[in-house]
Amino acid sequence: xxxxxxxxxxxILAYLKQHEEKSLLRFITCGSVxxxxxxxxxxxxxxxxxxxxxxxAALEADSKKLGTQGEAIDFALLVDGLxxxxxxxxxxxxxxxxxxxxxxxxxxADTPGHxxxxxxxxxxxxxxxxxxxxxxxxxxxxTQTRRHSFICSTLGIRNIxxxxxxxxxxxxxxxxxxxxxxxxxxxxxxxxxxxxxVSIPLSALAGDNVTExxxxxxxxxxxxxxxHLETVEVEDALDEAPFRLPVQWVNRPNLDFRGFTGQIAxxxxxxxxxxxxxPSAKESTVERIVTMTGDLDEAQSGxxxxxxxxxxxxxxxxxxxxxxxxxxxxxxxxxxxxxxMAEQKMFPGRTYVMKAGPQTAQLTVNSPKYKVNVNTxxxxxxxxxxxxxxxxxxxxxxxxxxxxxxxxNRETGSFILIDKLSNATxxxxxxxxxxxRSSNIHWQATEVSKSARAEMKGQKPCVLWFTGLSGSGKxxxxxxxxxxxxxxxxxxxxxxxxxxxxxxNKDLGFTNTDRVENIRRVAEVSRLMTEAGLITLVSFISPxxxxxxxxxxxxxxxxxxxxYVDTPLEVAEExxxxxxxxxxxxxxxxxxxxxxxxYEPPQNPxxxxxxxxLTAEQAADVVIEELGKRGLISID
Amino acid sequence: xxxxxxxxxxxxxxxxxxxxxxAEAENPVxxxxxxxDSAVMLHLALKAFYPSRPPFPLLHVDTTWKFQEMYKxxxxxxxxxGMKLYVHTNQEGVEQGINPFASGSAxxxxxxxxxxxxxxxxxxxxxxxxxxxxxxEEKSRAKERIFSFRTADHRWDPKNQRPELWKIYNTRKxxxxxxxxxxxxxxxxxxxxxxxxxxxxxxxxxxYAAERPVVEYNNMYIMVDDDRIPEEYMKTKQMxxxxxxxxxxxxxxxxxxxxxxxxxxxxxEMLLTTTSERQGRAIDHxxxxxxxxxxxEGYF
Numbered sequence: 001x002x003x004x005x006x007x008x009x010x011x012i013l014a015y016l017k018q019h020e021e022k023s024l025l026r027f028i029t030c031g032s033v034x035x036x037x038x039x040x041x042x043x044x045x046x047x048x049x050x051x052x053x054x055x056x057a058a059l060e061a062d063s064k065k066l067g068t069q070g071e072a073i074d075f076a077l078l079v080d081g082l083x084x085x086x087x088x089x090x091x092x093x094x095x096x097x098x099x100x101x102x103x104x105x106x107x108x109a110d111t112p113g114h115x116x117x118x119x120x121x122x123x124x125x126x127x128x129x130x131x132x133x134x135x136x137x138x139x140x141x142x143t144q145t146r147r148h149s150f151i152c153s154t155l156g157i158r159n160i161x162x163x164x165x166x167x168x169x170x171x172x173x174x175x176x177x178x179x180x181x182x183x184x185x186x187x188x189x190x191x192x193x194x195x196x197x198v199s200i201p202l203s204a205l206a207g208d209n210v211t212e213x214x215x216x217x218x219x220x221x222x223x224x225x226x227x228h229l230e231t232v233e234v235e236d237a238l239d240e241a242p243f244r245l246p247v248q249w250v251n252r253p254n255l256d257f258r259g260f261t262g263q264i265a266x267x268x269x270x271x272x273x274x275x276x277x278x279p280s281a282k283e284s285t286v287e288r289i290v291t292m293t294g295d296l297d298e299a300q301s302g303x304x305x306x307x308x309x310x311x312x313x314x315x316x317x318x319x320x321x322x323x324x325x326x327x328x329x330x331x332x333x334x335x336x337x338x339x340x341m342a343e344q345k346m347f348p349g350r351t352y353v354m355k356a357g358p359q360t361a362q363l364t365v366n367s368p369k370y371k372v373n374v375n376t377x378x379x380x381x382x383x384x385x386x387x388x389x390x391x392x393x394x395x396x397x398x399x400x401x402x403x404x405x406x407x408x409n410r411e412t413g414s415f416i417l418i419d420k421l422s423n424a425t426x427x428x429x430x431x432x433x434x435x436x437r438s439s440n441i442h443w444q445a446t447e448v449s450k451s452a453r454a455e456m457k458g459q460k461p462c463v464l465w466f467t468g469l470s471g472s473g474k475x476x477x478x479x480x481x482x483x484x485x486x487x488x489x490x491x492x493x494x495x496x497x498x499x500x501x502x503x504x505n506k507d508l509g510f511t512n513t514d515r516v517e518n519i520r521r522v523a524e525v526s527r528l529m530t531e532a533g534l535i536t537l538v539s540f541i542s543p544x545x546x547x548x549x550x551x552x553x554x555x556x557x558x559x560x561x562x563x564y565v566d567t568p569l570e571v572a573e574e575x576x577x578x579x580x581x582x583x584x585x586x587x588x589x590x591x592x593x594x595x596x597x598x599y600e601p602p603q604n605p606x607x608x609x610x611x612x613x614l615t616a617e618q619a620a621d622v623v624i625e626e627l628g629k630r631g632l633i634s635i636d
Numbered sequence: 637x638x639x640x641x642x643x644x645x646x647x648x649x650x651x652x653x654x655x656x657x658x659a660e661a662e663n664p665v666x667x668x669x670x671x672x673d674s675a676v677m678l679h680l681a682l683k684a685f686y687p688s689r690p691p692f693p694l695l696h697v698d699t700t701w702k703f704q705e706m707y708k709x710x711x712x713x714x715x716x717x718g719m720k721l722y723v724h725t726n727q728e729g730v731e732q733g734i735n736p737f738a739s740g741s742a743x744x745x746x747x748x749x750x751x752x753x754x755x756x757x758x759x760x761x762x763x764x765x766x767x768x769x770x771x772x773e774e775k776s777r778a779k780e781r782i783f784s785f786r787t788a789d790h791r792w793d794p795k796n797q798r799p800e801l802w803k804i805y806n807t808r809k810x811x812x813x814x815x816x817x818x819x820x821x822x823x824x825x826x827x828x829x830x831x832x833x834x835x836x837x838x839x840x841x842x843x844y845a846a847e848r849p850v851v852e853y854n855n856m857y858i859m860v861d862d863d864r865i866p867e868e869y870m871k872t873k874q875m876x877x878x879x880x881x882x883x884x885x886x887x888x889x890x891x892x893x894x895x896x897x898x899x900x901x902x903x904x905e906m907l908l909t910t911t912s913e914r915q916g917r918a919i920d921h922x923x924x925x926x927x928x929x930x931x932x933e934g935y936f
Contacts, residue, residue, distance in 0.1 A: 012904040019830060024642035095778045096771045098824045105642040107822055123799040248655040253688040261684075263652040263803070292686040302640050304651035304684070317659050341799055355804050358659065414802045423808040425798045 031134030243267030331434025406430035468565030673768035788812030856890030
C-alpha cells in the first residue's frame, strides 16, 4: 500500500503512533444506477493510494477489456466485485471497502441504486455515520434520491453529503449546482433526522473536488469531499446518553465468578455505579469491569465489556443493564416503523420472530396504520407491506422487552423480523413508543392452575386440531371422536369453523388477512379451553402452514395435536356436501381453498387419516387410539 | 472520555460477534490456520470470554504440507490456551498421493483443504465455524456477510445472502445448514499488523526475515522445509534472507526477499510495498474470479 506519508520511511514508530490514534468513520454511498457511485469509490481508493500496483495493472487490463471509459481507467471495475455483476455492469449487493488517510480510517458500504435492492441500502446504512447521496448533475433529484434520503432519515443517519456528480458534463455550472442544492434542501426539510447536509460539486471521473479544490469550480468555497469526510464531527452524543448494556452472554467459569458481557450501547459506567436490570427492575451496584489485562476504572459506549455486580441477582441473555436513575422503558406493544425486505408480503396477524439486540420475542404485526410513499413522503392507507415498502404499524409481542425509542438510541430501539418457516430476515424496524395499554395491563397470575383444573376432571387436556380441505370430513370425524370421548366420561369442547364464524368471528371475511385472524382467535379460545382442563376439538380448514404453526406455538409442547384429514381435492369436490365447490368453480365464491386459494398440507402431522380408505368411524378410532398411546386418555 | 480509536472499535465489534455465536450456536468451532489472522482471532476470543476459556474448540485443517515451524507453533498455542484442538487431514487425499508438486495447486487445495474442511465439519457436526477472512483481501469477500450461510453440502449462494442490520445477527438455520462467521470482516491487513504490534501477540517466526534455504519453483522462491521437494528443483537450492507475507502450504507459499526482522520493520515494508498480499499465493491466479468460485464450492 503505497501510502505517501514520509513518516513511513523516516520514522515508522511515529507513523504507527499516528495510525493508532485514528478515528473511524463508517459511511454509505447511494444513488441511481448510473450516477457513478462505483467510480467515486474507486476514485477515493485510488486517491488514498489504496490500490496496489498489481491491482492497478489488473484494473488497466480489465478497463480495456470490459471498461466503459475507452483507454482510460474505469474505476468502477475496481469496486464491482462478483463475477456475474461484472457482466451486468451493475453492483447488486452491499460491498464493503476500506481506506485510510492520515486522519481517519473509513469503512464504505457501497450500496446498490436500483429499486429492488432497497433492502441492501438499508443494510449498509444501518451502521453508517454518514451517507453520500450521489446525484447526476444533468438529471437533478430523482425518485431514487428521495427514496434513499427517506431511508437515511428512517435509519437515523444525520450527516448527509449531497455529491453533485458529473459536473464536467454540465460545464461546471454554478447555477445548476445551486438549483440542485436548493431543491434538495427544500425536500430534506420534511425529513426529521437529516440535520447536517453538505453539498459538493464533483466529477468522480475527472477527480474534481475529490481530494483538492478544483480550478473548474472557483465559485465553490467548501471543503473537497475527502477533507469533509476526514473532519466531519460524528462522535455522537452516545457517551452522554444514559448507560445501556444489552447482556449477550453470562460468563460463569466457576461458582465464584458471574460476569455479564455485552457491548455498551450508550453511556459510561464505573465500579460503584448503581444499576437497574430490565425487565425485572432488580437493582445492584457495579463491582468490577473485568478484562484480560486488568480491571477498568471506567468503560464507555462502543466497548465490549464484562461486568460483575455486588449482589447475586438473576440476569440472563437479553436483559438490559441500565444506570438505576435513568432506566430504559419496557413494553410488549409498540408503534414501530417497518421496512419490508422479502418477496412474500408482510401478513398482518402473522407471527414473526423478533430480534432486538440479544432479545428475542414472538411478534405479531397488526395492519399498517399507513405506508409512506417514498417519492412524495405522503402517508397512504395500506393493508400490508410489500417488498421495499416502509410503513408504520402497531406490533404485539408475546413478552415484555426493554427498549428506547430509536430516535434516542439506534441500538436499543431497533429490531429485525425473521420468518419462522424460511428463517429469512424479512423485515427491519425501529421502535417509536410503547402503547399505553401494554404498560398498564399486567398479567394476572391465577391461583388455580391448569393442571389443578384438569386433575379435578381426572384427565389431561390437549387440543386436537383437525385440518383439511372443505368437505374432507373434518367435522364429521371430530363429532364422532367427541361423542366417543363423552361416552368415556372425558370432558370435551368442539369448535367448528363454520359455527365460530356465526359468532366470535362474524366480523371476518375470507381474505388471507382475515383467515389469519380467524385462526388466531380460535387458537386463543382453544388455549383457554385447555387451560380449563378440557380436551378441545377444533375443526378448521386452516390452510396455511404458518398459521397452524402460530396456533401450535401458543400451546405447551405435546398439548397441540395436528390431525390431518387427508382427502384429495377431486374426492372432496365430488362429495361437495355443502355445494360450495360448485359455487367456487362458478366464480360465485372467492378465495376458496383448493380452487383459487392454496392448501398447504402439514408436513409432519401427529395423526394422518385418509378418508378415501377409511370411513369416518374408522378415522375417529385412529384418533382415539393415538390419544391412548400418548397417555392423554385411558382406553378400556 | 476520549473517543475510541479505530482499533478499539474493531476489537469491540469482533468480540460482540464472537459472544453472539457463543450464545446462539449449538456446536461452534474456530478454524485455526496458524497464520497471523488466526492469531488475532484467537487473541480476541481469549479476551471476549476472559476469565472463561473460549467456549469452543479450535480446528486445524492439516494438508500435511505446512511449515515445520507452523506445527511447532500450533502445539504451543494448544498448550498455552488450554483449548481443545482438533486436527483433520483428508486421509483419502493422502492415500491417493495428492500433493502440491505432482497434483498442482488447484487439485491439492480442493482435496486437502476444501474437501478436508467439509469432512471435518460434517464429522464433528459443527454448526458454526469462525474463519479469519477479511473483506479487504479480495473482491468477492468484500460482499460476503459476517454471518455467511452454507447449504448442507457447504455451498455459498452469493445472490441469496441475508441482510445484516445494525449488530443484530439472524442465526436461525434449517437442519443441515451451517454458518461461517467472520469476526475480522472489517479489519484490514494494516489493522491486523498494528494490533499484533500493540497487543504483543505471538506469531509464527516465519513472518520475520531470516536466512533460509530456498529453491526456485513456479517463479517463486519456496523454502526447503523437508525432503519432499522433487530433486529437479533442489538444483536451485540457495540461502537467502527471506520472510513470508502469508503462511500456507510451503510449496505454494512464495518467500519474499526481505530484511524485516521486527514488527515495525514488517509494517514499514508492507506499507511501502506495491503489490497486494495474496500475490504470494498461487491459488488466486488460476482463473478470473477464482476465489468466488472456490467459495461457492465450500473453500473458506
